[in-house]
Amino acid sequence: xxxxxxxxxxxxxxxxxxxxxxILKDEDKPNSRPVxxxxxxxxxxxxLVSMAEDAANGKEFTAQLAELEKxxxxxxxxxxxxxxQNPAYTRLKxxxxxxxxxxxxxxxxxxxxxKTRDQILSYGERCSALMVSKIAAQHxxxxxxxxxxxxxxxxxxxxxxxxxxxxxxxxxxxFYRENSDKLLIVTGFIAGNDAGQITTLGRGGSDYTAxxxxxxxxxxxxxxxxxxxxxxxxxxxxxxxxxxxEELTYTEAMELSYFGAxxxxxxxxxxxxxxxxxxxxKNTFDPAFAGxxxxxxCKASTLPIKGISSINNISILNLEGSGMVGKSGFSGRLxxxxxxxxxxxxxxxQSSSEHSITFAVQPNEVEKAxxxxxxxxxxxxxxxxxxxLVIEKDQAILAVVGENMKQTPGMSGKLFHxxxxxxxxxxxxxxxxxEYNISVIISAHDLAKALNAVHDAFFIExxxxxxxxxxxxxxxxxxxxxQLNAHKDFLQKNNGIQVKIVGISNTRKMVFNADxxxxxxxxxxxxxxxxxxxxxxxxxxxxxxxxxxxxFIDNTASPAPIAFYEEAFKSNVSVVTCNKxxxxxxxxxxxxxxxxxxxxxVDFFYExxxxxxxxxxxxxxxxxxxxxxxxxxEAILSGTISFxxxxxxxxANFHDVVKEAQEKGYTEPDPRDDLxxxxxxxxxLILARDAGHEMEEADVQIESVLPKACLEAQTVxxxxxxxxxxxxxxxxxxxxxxxxxxxxxxxxxxxxxxASITLQMVDENHPFYMLSGxxxxxxxxxxxxxxxxxxxxxxxxxxxxxxxxxxADLINVGAN
Numbered sequence: 001x002x003x004x005x006x007x008x009x010x011x012x013x014x015x016x017x018x019x020x021x022x023i024l025k026d027e028d029k030p031n032s033r034p035v036x037x038x039x040x041x042x043x044x045x046x047x048l049v050s051m052a053e054d055a056a057n058g059k060e061f062t063a064q065l066a067e068l069e070k071x072x073x074x075x076x077x078x079x080x081x082x083x084x085q086n087p088a089y090t091r092l093k094x095x096x097x098x099x100x101x102x103x104x105x106x107x108x109x110x111x112x113x114x115k116t117r118d119q120i121l122s123y124g125e126r127c128s129a130l131m132v133s134k135i136a137a138q139h140x141x142x143x144x145x146x147x148x149x150x151x152x153x154x155x156x157x158x159x160x161x162x163x164x165x166x167x168x169x170x171x172x173x174x175f176y177r178e179n180s181d182k183l184l185i186v187t188g189f190i191a192g193n194d195a196g197q198i199t200t201l202g203r204g205g206s207d208y209t210a211x212x213x214x215x216x217x218x219x220x221x222x223x224x225x226x227x228x229x230x231x232x233x234x235x236x237x238x239x240x241x242x243x244x245x246e247e248l249t250y251t252e253a254m255e256l257s258y259f260g261a262x263x264x265x266x267x268x269x270x271x272x273x274x275x276x277x278x279x280x281x282k283n284t285f286d287p288a289f290a291g292x293x294x295x296x297x298c299k300a301s302t303l304p305i306k307g308i309s310s311i312n313n314i315s316i317l318n319l320e321g322s323g324m325v326g327k328s329g330f331s332g333r334l335x336x337x338x339x340x341x342x343x344x345x346x347x348x349x350q351s352s353s354e355h356s357i358t359f360a361v362q363p364n365e366v367e368k369a370x371x372x373x374x375x376x377x378x379x380x381x382x383x384x385x386x387x388x389l390v391i392e393k394d395q396a397i398l399a400v401v402g403e404n405m406k407q408t409p410g411m412s413g414k415l416f417h418x419x420x421x422x423x424x425x426x427x428x429x430x431x432x433x434x435e436y437n438i439s440v441i442i443s444a445h446d447l448a449k450a451l452n453a454v455h456d457a458f459f460i461e462x463x464x465x466x467x468x469x470x471x472x473x474x475x476x477x478x479x480x481x482x483q484l485n486a487h488k489d490f491l492q493k494n495n496g497i498q499v500k501i502v503g504i505s506n507t508r509k510m511v512f513n514a515d516x517x518x519x520x521x522x523x524x525x526x527x528x529x530x531x532x533x534x535x536x537x538x539x540x541x542x543x544x545x546x547x548x549x550x551x552f553i554d555n556t557a558s559p560a561p562i563a564f565y566e567e568a569f570k571s572n573v574s575v576v577t578c579n580k581x582x583x584x585x586x587x588x589x590x591x592x593x594x595x596x597x598x599x600x601x602v603d604f605f606y607e608x609x610x611x612x613x614x615x616x617x618x619x620x621x622x623x624x625x626x627x628x629x630x631x632x633x634e635a636i637l638s639g640t641i642s643f644x645x646x647x648x649x650x651x652a653n654f655h656d657v658v659k660e661a662q663e664k665g666y667t668e669p670d671p672r673d674d675l676x677x678x679x680x681x682x683x684x685l686i687l688a689r690d691a692g693h694e695m696e697e698a699d700v701q702i703e704s705v706l707p708k709a710c711l712e713a714q715t716v717x718x719x720x721x722x723x724x725x726x727x728x729x730x731x732x733x734x735x736x737x738x739x740x741x742x743x744x745x746x747x748x749x750x751x752x753x754x755a756s757i758t759l760q761m762v763d764e765n766h767p768f769y770m771l772s773g774x775x776x777x778x779x780x781x782x783x784x785x786x787x788x789x790x791x792x793x794x795x796x797x798x799x800x801x802x803x804x805x806x807x808a809d810l811i812n813v814g815a816n
Contacts, residue, residue, distance in 0.1 A: 002027060003219045005037040005188065005210035009227040010284040011128050012042030014078045020132070021139055023225065023287055028140060028183060035176075035213050037148075037188045038132055039206040040124025041071060052120045055103045056112035065103070069096050072127055079135045088134040092127055099123045114158035118190075118200045122149070125187040125206070133185035142182040148209055149192035149199075151175055156193045160202035163191065163212065165271075172216035186213065204265020211279075215271035221278045224264060230281040230292030231256060231264070234308040238448040239455050241462050247293040248306055253279075255401040255437045256309045269294065304411065305402035305458050308451060313444055314346055315366040315393045316428065319373065320356030323385025331357065337376050343369050347397060347439055349430045358428045360441060366391055395427060396447040399439040400454065412438060418457035421601045421814065422548045423572025424450045446546065453548035463492050466813060467516075467547040469503040469538070469573075472555030473526065476578060477506075479803035480555065485519035487807075497811050502547065505538045514545055539564045543571045551813050554579045555806065562589075569596040569604070576809040578608035578802055583689070584682035587696055590689055603816075605809035610683045611637055611776045611796045613805035619792055620690055623782055630691050632781040633750040634767075634789075637683040639774035639797030640666045640674040641705070641746045646772055648744065654730035655723045666774055666797070670716050677702040677746070677757050684748040688755050701756040705746060737761045743769060767791050 004027060010016050027034045040048075047068055051061040069092075076088045102120055106112050126147065133145035151171045154161035176184075188206025191199045201208045207224055214222040228236070230244040231253065248256070250273045257264050264281060272279050273296070282291040324330050331350070334357065338345060346360040361369055370389055380386040405411045412431075415438055419426060428441040442450055456464045470477060484491075484499055491497045500516030504526055511517065511529040518525070531537075542550065552568040554561045554577035562582040565575050575597070583590050583606055597604040610616045616635075623630065636642050643666050647657045658675070661667050667674050681700045688695045704711065707726050713719040737744050742761040745768050749756050762768050767779050767789065776796025779789040795801050 001032050001217060001219055002034045003037065003210045003214040003217075003222045004034045004225060005206060005223065006039065006225045006284065007206065007227070008039045008042035008044070010225050011038055011040075011132060014075055016284060017075060017079060017132065017135065019284055019287070020225075021136065023284070024136065024140070024183070026287075033181070033183050035184045035186060035217070035219075036132075037186045037206060037210040037213065038125065038129045039188050041075075041128050044068065044071070044124040044128070045121060048121050048124055051103055052106060052112055052117055055106040056110060058107065058110055061103050061107070065096065065100060069093075072131055075131060076134070081138060084134065084138065088131065091130055091134075095123055095127050095130070115156075115197060118158045119198045121200055122187075122190040122198045125189050129185050129187045136183065136185060140183050144179060144182040144184050146175075146184050146186040147190075148187045149190050152191035152201075152209065152212055154191045154193055154199045154201075156195075156197070156199065158199055161191055161193070161199035163201070168212060169216040172213060176217055204268050207265055207268035208271075211268045211271040214277050215275050218275065219277055221280055222272055223280045223282055224268075225282050225284045227283065227285060228281075229283045229286055229289045231294075231307065233306070233459060234451050234455050235310055238310075239308075239451050241452075241455060241459070241465075243462075244289075245292050245306060246290070247295060247298050249298050249403055250294060250296055251436055252306045252401055252403060253294040255399070256307050258309075264294075301402075301404060303402065303459070304404055304408065304414075305400045306404075307401050308454055308458070309399045309401060310447060310451060311346065311397040312447060313363055314360045314395050314397055314441070315363045315391060316358055316360045316395050316441055317366070317369060317373070318356060318358045318390040318392070319377075319386065320390075321380070321384075321386035322355070323380045323383070324357070325355055333376070334373070337372055338369060341368065341372055343372075347428070347430050347441065349428045358441075360395070360397065360428075363393060366393070392427065394444045395441050396444040397439055397441055398447065398450050398454065399437050400458065401437050403436055405436060405438070414457050415440070415454060417601075418453045419450055421572065422446075422449055422453045422550075423600065424453070449546050449548045456548065460496070463496050463498040464549065464814070465498045465500060466549050466551055466810065467500050467502045467545075468551045468553055468810065469542045470501060470553045470555060471505050471535075471538070471561050473504065473506040473523075474555070475799035476802050476806065477504075477555040479799040480553075480806050481519050481522060483803055483807050488519075491811065495811060499810065502545065503538060503542060505533050505535070508533050510534065510538050512541055512545070514547065535560055535564065539567060542568075542573065549814055550574065551576055551810060553577070553806065553810065557581070565593055565604075566596050569593070569600050569602055572600050572602055574603040574605070574813045576603075576605045576806060576813065578606070578806055580606070580609040580682050580686060582606075583609055583686045584697065587689065587694055590686075603813045605812065606686075607809050608802050608805035609686050611778065611792070611794075612639075612798065613801035613803075613808070614776060614778075614792055614794050614796060616687070616778050616792055617690060619780070619790070620687065623780060623784075623790075624691070628782045628784050630780065630782055631751070631786070632789075633687055633691065633748075633778065634781075635684070635687070635748045635776070635778040636745060636768060636771065637748060637776050637778070637796060638674060638677075638680045638746065639776060639795070640668075640671075641680070642771060642776065642796070643774040644675075645744045645746060646774075648730070648734060649738070653727055654734075655720065655727060658723065659720065670719070672706065672711065672719060675705050676711070677704065680746070680748055680757055684750065684755050684757060688750050691750065693750075693753055693755075695753075695755060699755060701754075701758075703756070703758040705759055733759075745771070 006020055010020055051064045054061050072092055130145050133143050137143040153164045153167045188209040193199055210222050232242040234242040236242040250269055276296045279294040280291050283289055343365045348359045350357045377386055424442050424446045426440045430439045503512045509526050509529045510531045510533050511526045550573040552573050552575045556579055559581050568575050607617050643661050644657050658671050662671055681702055685700055710722045713722045742763045745760055745762050747760050771777055777793040779791050781789045
């Protein structure tokens with residue numbers, strides 16, 4: 001025999017009641033008829049509370065009462081045959097008349113006692129169970145409406161009554177024995193005291209009713225039918241990746257439920273726990289789904305935790321002072337006081353020095369708790385043995401739960417790393433000695449971000465989501481989006497990574513979507529956006545969205561975004577950039593970026609600052625972090641200059657080769673911007689700094705490729721004229737190199753703490769001799785690579801390879 005409990009959403013509409021009847025048809029068997037426990041229709045209990053409070057405050061309630069009556073009558077009209085409707089209307093009308101009399105009494109007296117409140121709230125379950133029993137009678141034989149207040153007996157603690165288990169079990173067994181052939185439709189939530197007065201079982205009362213009946217009748221299982229697919233790994237309203245759990249132990253379910261999982265309430269499980277009766281959480285709107293089974297003998301799980309629970313809004317009180325240290329009974333005095341006044345403590349943590357106690361309560365109990373504590377400890381406060389009580393509002397609790405946490409190293413580290421990396425400050429920590437639960441108090445503002453970050457950290461079989469905010473929609477930006485779009489399935493399958501482009505901005509417009517912009521339509525979305533480009537506003541929106549695993553991507557060559565890097569780091573946002581201006585400005589700025597990123601536990605990746613997509617910076621960092629020592633770095637890091645000198649041979653003259661390079665798009669509009677060596681200098685400077693040298697721009701010696709007349713030309717046209725006039729100079733260089741069987745190369749060099757860029761002639765023994773096209777090349781001579789340097793060579797320019805470098809940096813965010 002099974003107990004089937006249906007929540008408010010399961011009886012909340014005509015369609016859901018039809019679904020409920022279909023479920024009962026599958027479960028109702030001739031020799032094993034289920035006991036059905038019902039909650040009030042969805043929203044009705046809140047409506048009754050509102051009516052009662054309005055009446056106590058002298059406000060009218062008739063419109064709400066009419067709404068309540070209409071909901072029930074509409075369901076009867078839709079689901080009962082005409083000839084069966086009047087008896088149902090009559091019984092329901094009696095209930096509504098009684099309810100109106102009660103509310104009228106409250107309105108007259110302007111007083112709402114706990115006893116009267118329970119009486120008023122009981123009509124939610126009474127009406128729903130009565131209504132469903134009448135509807136079910138059309139489809140099943142021997143349906144009986146049962147008022148649980150006649151069978152579940154409690155004390156007179158109205159609002160949260162304590163059950164007399166022995167008497168209740170005897171009454172239920174006796175009643176069931178006499179009616180085992182009937183389909184029993186039972187009111188949830190309500191009970192009765194010895195005087196026959198209505199009491200209620202508190203939060204989750206209908207679940208508790210089901211557990212009480214299940215325990216008394218030794219049921220095969222207790223089914224809790226709700227509107228979700230079982231218990232989830234986290235709140236699905238805040239964590240889109242949350243998934244249903246197949247099974248939980250009683251302890252795990254109680255831990256999850258205590259900290260906010262609304263599917264089931266902890267006291268519900270106690271009667272089932274004592275008799276080892278399985279509880280199954282099922283979805284009324286997806287009956288075929290297996291749901292979650294809560295049992296005492298779960299099979300071994302591979303999951304590190306079972307779930308992440310949360311309470312969205314709490315307040316914390318912090319009491320501290322020297323008067324607490326070594327004072328026996330202080331905690332007992334404090335918590336006895338709060339218990340006596342029925343203030344529920346959600347979480348407690350105390351420093352090992354006994355100097356402070358922090359505890360969490362519901363926001364509506366803060367002022368009452370504060371007043372009581374100040375009265376109780378008035379003398380200690382006056383004597384300055386206690387500091388004034390500190391209250392912090394708008395807090396939340398996040399708890400990770402699971403039996404596998406017990407004695408498993410690294411659980412706390414993983415939790416706090418996920419929180420710390422995303423800038424979530426932990427206000428207090430509590431961990432039970434059972435090691436089934438680690439709870440932290442954080443700002444309510446950070447709860448959604450924290451839940452997603454922790455969920456990603458613990459459930460590694462799911463994809464990790466990176467939320468990217470991208471500046472720049474030129475060739476590199478567009479190519480990056482194309483690459484991400486083309487490889488999104490590969491990234492999820494092979495890397496376990498999902499990249500969501502949440503914000504995009506160019507110099508004209510910006511657009512945002514917290515769920516991720518479509519990489520098929522991003523250009524249209526940006527074009528039609530109502531938001532004008534505003535760099536400060538873009539960064540402010542990034543911070544306001546407060547998403548986990550955020551990355552700020554700078555695909556521009558502008559100095560403007562550089563000013564916001566430090567702000568991004570301080571907001572626990574990683575930065576990926578191909579913009580070399582930031583790292584090649586002052587050394588102080590370079591150091592600030594690195595130190596701030598490290599201090600806030602985020603990444604600063606700029607592989608494409610040097611050599612586009614070539615792994616130059618990563619190779620240098622790997623060499624140094626592995627303990628190798630850099631003796632010398634030589635490099636050709638300008639694709640433009642590489643092309644020019646690779647083609648300046650034979651009968652070619654320098655003027656024509658430079659012209660060809662410009663026509664092919666290798667140079668800037670003014671070729672002197674490349675040939676001056678300024679861009680090359682920035683790259684060498686970044687490498688020098690990454691190699692550990694505190695160096696400024698002026699410390700890099702640059703030998704110009706161009707004669708003075710070419711550099712001083714007023715226009716590009718004048719520059720080419722001057723270049724032609726200097727043909728003999730360049731021809732002489734070429735001929736001298738050819739005579740010595742060498743080639744001309746513009747080489748950057750870092751050695752003995754000095755950096756220079758010079759035009760050199762190298763022979764066939766030099767690694768740069770065979771360079772072709774517009775390739776970049778770099779040679780690392782180190783203690784390990786002394787006789788034969790480590791060489792990295794390949795295309796050092798172009799949108800495809802640069803975007804690929806940004807892509808690689810992006811997916812490596814958070815990897816370490």
